[in-house]
Amino acid sequence: ADGLPLIMCTDCGLRRVVRCKSQHKWSLCQIFYCCPLHKRGGSSCPFWYWKEEYVDFLASRGLLPASANTYTRAGSMMVAESKYGVG
Ligand SMILES: [Zn+2]
Numbered sequence: 001a002d003g004l005p006l007i008m009c010t011d012c013g014l015r016r017v018v019r020c021k022s023q024h025k026w027s028l029c030q031i032f033y034c035c036p037l038h039k040r041g042g043s044s045c046p047f048w049y050w051k052e053e054y055v056d057f058l059a060s061r062g063l064l065p066a067s068a069n070t071y072t073r074a075g076s077m078m079v080a081e082s083k084y085g086v087g
Contacts, residue, residue, distance in 0.1 A: 003065065004019070004033070004051070004054065004055065004058065004064075005058065005063060005064075005065065006018065006019065006033075007058070007063060009035040009037070009045060009047045010047065011035060011045050011046050011047040012035060012037055012045040012047070014037060014045075015035055015036045015037055015045075016036075017033050017034060017035055017036075017047060018033065018034060018035075018036055019031060019032075019033055020032055020033070020034060030050065030051070031050075031051040032048065032049060032050050032051060032054070033048075033049050033050075033051065033054040034047055034048040034049070035047035035048070
């Protein structure tokens, strides 16, 4: 566990987001957070963040516990680059 809170999805508001581990070889075992209603390539809920992005998302909304502040900005550069390859 990394101590990040699992919030209710802010896009559809129907489900609590879940913590997942990437199965892609270009990002193997990287942690991401998404809505259970998110479907890759579909038109369903768009909520989907890499862990570092989710941390920033929580921080921007004041939802980040103080104990998790050490995660902020860690690996942000790498995430910013890979994000554009995902589509
Ligand atoms: Zn959702």
